Amino acid sequence: MNSVILVIASVLYLAFLFGVAYWAEKQSEKGKSLVTNPYIYSLSLAVYCTAWTYYGSVGRAVTNGIEFLAVFIGPTIMMPLWWIVLRKIIRICKVHRITSIADFISSRYGKNATLGVVVTLVCIGGILPYIAIQLKAISSSFLIVSRSSGDKIVDHLFWGDLPFYIAVALSVFTIIFGTRKIDSTERHEGMVTAIAAESIVKLMAFLITGIFVTYIVFDGFGDIFQKASLIPDLRKAFVFNNDGDFSSWFWHIFLSMAAVMFLPRQFQVAVVENVNEKHLNKAMWLFPLYMLLINIFVIPTALGGELLFANQSVNPDSYVLAIPLKFNQKLLTLLTYIGGFSAATSMIIVETIALSVMISNNLVMPVVLKSKKLQETFKGNLSNLVNNIRRTSIVLIILLAYLYYKTIAEHYSLVSIGMVSFTAVAQFTPAIIGGLFWKTGNRKGALIGLGVGTIIWFYTLVLPSLVGAGYFPQSIMDNGLWGFEILKPFSLFGLKGMDNISHGLFWSLLFNLGCYLYFSLTRNASSLEHNQAVIFVDIFEYSGQIENSSIWRGTAYLPDIQLLLSNFFGEKRSEKVLRLFAQKNKINLKNETADPRLVTYTEKLLAGVVGTASARIMISSISKEEKISTEEVINILKSSQELLSANKSLRKKSVELEKATSELKDANEILQRTDKLKDDFLTTVAHEIRTPLTSIRALSEIVFDNPDMEIEEREHFLGTVVKESDRLSRLINQVLDLEKYESGKQTLNIEEVDIQDIIKDSVDTLYQQAKEKGIKMVFMPDRFAPRFEADKDKLIQVVVNLLSNAIKFCEPQKGEITIVTHYVEGCIYTSIQDNGAGIDKKFQRLIFDKFFQAEDQTIKKPRGSGLGLAISKKIIELHNGQIWLESQVGRGSKFTFMISVV
Amino acid sequence: MKEQKLIVISILFLILFNFPMLAIFNNGGSINGIPTLYMYVFFVWTLFIGIIYNVLRKERNEKQRDE
Numbered sequence: 001m002n003s004v005i006l007v008i009a010s011v012l013y014l015a016f017l018f019g020v021a022y023w024a025e026k027q028s029e030k031g032k033s034l035v036t037n038p039y040i041y042s043l044s045l046a047v048y049c050t051a052w053t054y055y056g057s058v059g060r061a062v063t064n065g066i067e068f069l070a071v072f073i074g075p076t077i078m079m080p081l082w083w084i085v086l087r088k089i090i091r092i093c094k095v096h097r098i099t100s101i102a103d104f105i106s107s108r109y110g111k112n113a114t115l116g117v118v119v120t121l122v123c124i125g126g127i128l129p130y131i132a133i134q135l136k137a138i139s140s141s142f143l144i145v146s147r148s149s150g151d152k153i154v155d156h157l158f159w160g161d162l163p164f165y166i167a168v169a170l171s172v173f174t175i176i177f178g179t180r181k182i183d184s185t186e187r188h189e190g191m192v193t194a195i196a197a198e199s200i201v202k203l204m205a206f207l208i209t210g211i212f213v214t215y216i217v218f219d220g221f222g223d224i225f226q227k228a229s230l231i232p233d234l235r236k237a238f239v240f241n242n243d244g245d246f247s248s249w250f251w252h253i254f255l256s257m258a259a260v261m262f263l264p265r266q267f268q269v270a271v272v273e274n275v276n277e278k279h280l281n282k283a284m285w286l287f288p289l290y291m292l293l294i295n296i297f298v299i300p301t302a303l304g305g306e307l308l309f310a311n312q313s314v315n316p317d318s319y320v321l322a323i324p325l326k327f328n329q330k331l332l333t334l335l336t337y338i339g340g341f342s343a344a345t346s347m348i349i350v351e352t353i354a355l356s357v358m359i360s361n362n363l364v365m366p367v368v369l370k371s372k373k374l375q376e377t378f379k380g381n382l383s384n385l386v387n388n389i390r391r392t393s394i395v396l397i398i399l400l401a402y403l404y405y406k407t408i409a410e411h412y413s414l415v416s417i418g419m420v421s422f423t424a425v426a427q428f429t430p431a432i433i434g435g436l437f438w439k440t441g442n443r444k445g446a447l448i449g450l451g452v453g454t455i456i457w458f459y460t461l462v463l464p465s466l467v468g469a470g471y472f473p474q475s476i477m478d479n480g481l482w483g484f485e486i487l488k489p490f491s492l493f494g495l496k497g498m499d500n501i502s503h504g505l506f507w508s509l510l511f512n513l514g515c516y517l518y519f520s521l522t523r524n525a526s527s528l529e530h531n532q533a534v535i536f537v538d539i540f541e542y543s544g545q546i547e548n549s550s551i552w553r554g555t556a557y558l559p560d561i562q563l564l565l566s567n568f569f570g571e572k573r574s575e576k577v578l579r580l581f582a583q584k585n586k587i588n589l590k591n592e593t594a595d596p597r598l599v600t601y602t603e604k605l606l607a608g609v610v611g612t613a614s615a616r617i618m619i620s621s622i623s624k625e626e627k628i629s630t631e632e633v634i635n636i637l638k639s640s641q642e643l644l645s646a647n648k649s650l651r652k653k654s655v656e657l658e659k660a661t662s663e664l665k666d667a668n669e670i671l672q673r674t675d676k677l678k679d680d681f682l683t684t685v686a687h688e689i690r691t692p693l694t695s696i697r698a699l700s701e702i703v704f705d706n707p708d709m710e711i712e713e714r715e716h717f718l719g720t721v722v723k724e725s726d727r728l729s730r731l732i733n734q735v736l737d738l739e740k741y742e743s744g745k746q747t748l749n750i751e752e753v754d755i756q757d758i759i760k761d762s763v764d765t766l767y768q769q770a771k772e773k774g775i776k777m778v779f780m781p782d783r784f785a786p787r788f789e790a791d792k793d794k795l796i797q798v799v800v801n802l803l804s805n806a807i808k809f810c811e812p813q814k815g816e817i818t819i820v821t822h823y824v825e826g827c828i829y830t831s832i833q834d835n836g837a838g839i840d841k842k843f844q845r846l847i848f849d850k851f852f853q854a855e856d857q858t859i860k861k862p863r864g865s866g867l868g869l870a871i872s873k874k875i876i877e878l879h880n881g882q883i884w885l886e887s888q889v890g891r892g893s894k895f896t897f898m899i900s901v902v
Numbered sequence: 903m904k905e906q907k908l909i910v911i912s913i914l915f916l917i918l919f920n921f922p923m924l925a926i927f928n929n930g931g932s933i934n935g936i937p938t939l940y941m942y943v944f945f946v947w948t949l950f951i952g953i954i955y956n957v958l959r960k961e962r963n964e965k966q967r968d969e
Contacts, residue, residue: 077915083905238930284908
């Protein structure tokens with residue numbers, strides 16, 4: 001294929017990346033952020049799969065069989081533990097605004113600048129070759145494809161060399177989307193989205209190529225394995241051939257478990273760019289699924305390549321490209337090339353951003369900030385300085401990687417360099433894991449462990465490659481350093497039978513961990529280290545409090561703080577930030593001396609920009625600090641926690657109080673209404689009493705004033721006086737009665753009664769009265785009504801009351817009263833029907849109210865106290881029964897009461 | 903609870919993916935023409951993804967129910 005087409009394709013692809021990143025940032029500005037999506041997060045994690053996966057796995061599978069898979073099995077096994085380990089790291093980084101792995105380690109061990117430097121150097125030393133092999137992968141894939149069409153490509157350095165231009169383009173991309181914002185806690189949404197897109201591209205490309213090889217060139221998995229099994233050399237790749245293979249399988253798994261978290265690019269996408277801890281849930285199975293998919297066709301492709309190119313000098317690392325080329329599949333070749341290109345570019349972009357942040361925050365800024373002279377030079381312009389340092393380091397890293405590739409990396413296959421890088425970052429394991437779960441781990445332990453581990457790593461894994469490139473004498477490899485057999489880099493201390501990587505990993509980590517534990521246990525930590533240890537290890541307990549409480553003591557002046565912040569964020573923004581924080585925490589900004597919380601907050605803000613160690617340096621330069629012990633720190637955190645819970649319970653109490661108040665208000669209203677009712681009642685009673693009293697008095701006066709009154713007349717008057725007195729006393733008795741019922745003092749005298757007896761007794765009482773008035777009474781009993789428990793006298797009172805009302809309202813001579821008892825489903829219904837005047841519908845419900853007749857004086861006033869029905873109702877209710885009225889004006893009324901027998 | 907389940911799964915698969923479990927399938931035989939060792943590794947891998955998916959889904963459902 002023509003190299004021009006390849007160049008155009010590469011440029012178009014890069015343009016596509018720019019487009020995606022730009023679009024994502026625009027979306028985010030519109031508030032439709034794409035990175036809040038767990039799928040984008042999971043896909044961005046696949047930056048783990050580099051060109052090494054893409055091309056190198058196939059090469060590795062040819063020589064070592066299944067062993068290459070260990071690098072993907074390790075992360076798979078690690079994923080469930082991310083919920084415990086990585087979630088904790090994410091939380092810590094969010095609370096402390098930590099933006100790189102160097103910053104994380106330096107912050108944990110007392111915000112120590114030296115540790116930050118060491119970690120950064122290890123990262124640069126370990127990762128630079130790794131970036132270099134990505135460039136190499138781009139370059140060699142380009143050469144393979146373009147040479148196949150007969151283009152004569154000559155390797156030039158710089159101008160005229162495609163990888164150089166790619167490197168330049170990637171630098172531009174990284175600078176644009178990686179350093180736009182100074183505060184690195186603000187995420188690089190464009191970059192992350194572009195990386196996620198690249199992950200899809202490389203997966204698709206690899207799957208399509210794999211399907212082509214497996215199902216079109218060959219006849220499925222079975223066919224390839226069948227054919228390969230006939231060749232003894234290839235059969236060897238089907239199994240682990242010796243015990244050493246199991247051991248290196250294990251060590252590779254172990255190594256990649258560490259690498260998938262601690263590689264700077266992984267830390268960047270998994271921790272720094274994480275928006276929501278819950279995204280881990282999706283990533284936990286999606287990322288392993290991704291790795292499974294991208295590896296399915298690796299072995300068939302490797303075996304297929306071996307079968308197709310037997311005895312030809314084709315590098316196994318290039319089989320992915322060479323097979324489509326052999327079958328003259330131009331489009332597929334181009335697709336495969338782009339897939340590999342995307343794998344390489346995504347790795348370079350993220351790794352470079354991560355490294356540039358480390359270089360600016362942990363290498364350069366501490367130096368600048370410690371030097372008075374340098375600080376003077378950049379005064380008021382620090383944010384630009386930080387950004388420029390990052391931009392410069394991006395260019396430098398990519399340039400150095402390019403040079404490394406041109407000088408050393410040419411001699412090595414892709415995988416070996418990748419593994420060496422893995423081993424370098426694995427050195428962070430004791431310091432990070434120990435730092436997360438073990439409070440005793442201290443700075444000395446971390447520093448010495450890391451130092452010793454790195455030296456052994458260099459000696460066992462890097463030095464041999466330098467010897468191979470001719471920088472050191474071969475004698476070191478053959479006879480050991482200074483001729484000590486025991487120091488041979490590939491069999492240190494006489495350890496043989498392991499592969500180089502496992503060997504180097506074992507020794508370096510053993511000494512690293514040993515030193516970390518020994519010095520942590522034997523040396524004392526400073527108070528700041530102690531404090532950081534507590535905050536890191538117990539992050540889930542305190543993460544809510546750290547933001548708002550001050551774990552700092554000393555004096556600093558507000559103008560200094562303001563100046564410091566405006567140096568980085570500009571005057572407007574820093575003022576706004578300070579005001580918001582002060583408002584939220586009720587801090588008075590008028591005081592000259594700054595509130596400790598404000599100082600802590602400022603330090604955190606600065607840490608987001610220049611790293612923890614640098615922020616520490618700046619804060620100490622403007623303040624007089626006092627030591628604060630770990631106990632105090634814990635107390636401060638605990639007390640703010642208590643304050644928080646006290647606040648919560650206070651709020652709860654006030655809600656309860658509100659509820660009680662409203663209940664009280666309701667009760668008061670009811671009380672007022674009852675009070676009014678009582679008043680009305682009293683008025684009515686007084687009125688009712690006054691009427692008979694007036695007539696008694698008037699009649700008695702007449703009799704008194706006329707001693708010679710006729711005897712008949714006198715008898716008539718006195719008879720009326722007696723009758724009115726009777727009425728008066730009855731009324732008073734009824735009022736007292738009613739009072740008894742209403743206050744609940746009335747008790748029932750329960751005995752077994754028969755409803756027929758009750759009715760007969762009542763009718764007997766009124767028989768004479770009815771007869772006098774010429775009113776007929778009919779009783780229709782229900783013979784099946786059972787006997788039941790009730791107060792006989794009280795029920796007679798009810799029936800008598802209802803009957804006498806009926807008699808009262810019936811016209812003389814025409815009146816007819818029907819009494820019916822009826823037993824249905826455990827209830828006895830007794831109804832008393834008359835053919836009297838009837839009661840208007842609107843009064844039917846009110847009629848049971850006491851003194852109802854008195855309430856509306858305009859209607860025909862019935863005779864009686866007006867309390868009879870009210871008392872009857874109370875009696876029936878006391879028997880758990882009901883009483884009601886059915887009536888029509890002109891057709892008479894029917895009172896019914898129901899009592900449950902059961 | 904979720905933490906504990908995840909730790910157990912991790913340990914379980916660390917064992918399934920290593921010696922001596924691997925040695926059982928490292929016999930040079932084949933299933934449908936595909937080497938047993940490859941079959942085993944990819945099978946366990948798929949199983950792992952399924953289990954994690956299920957455990958997390960259950961946890962999420964339980965959490966939603968609790969809420």
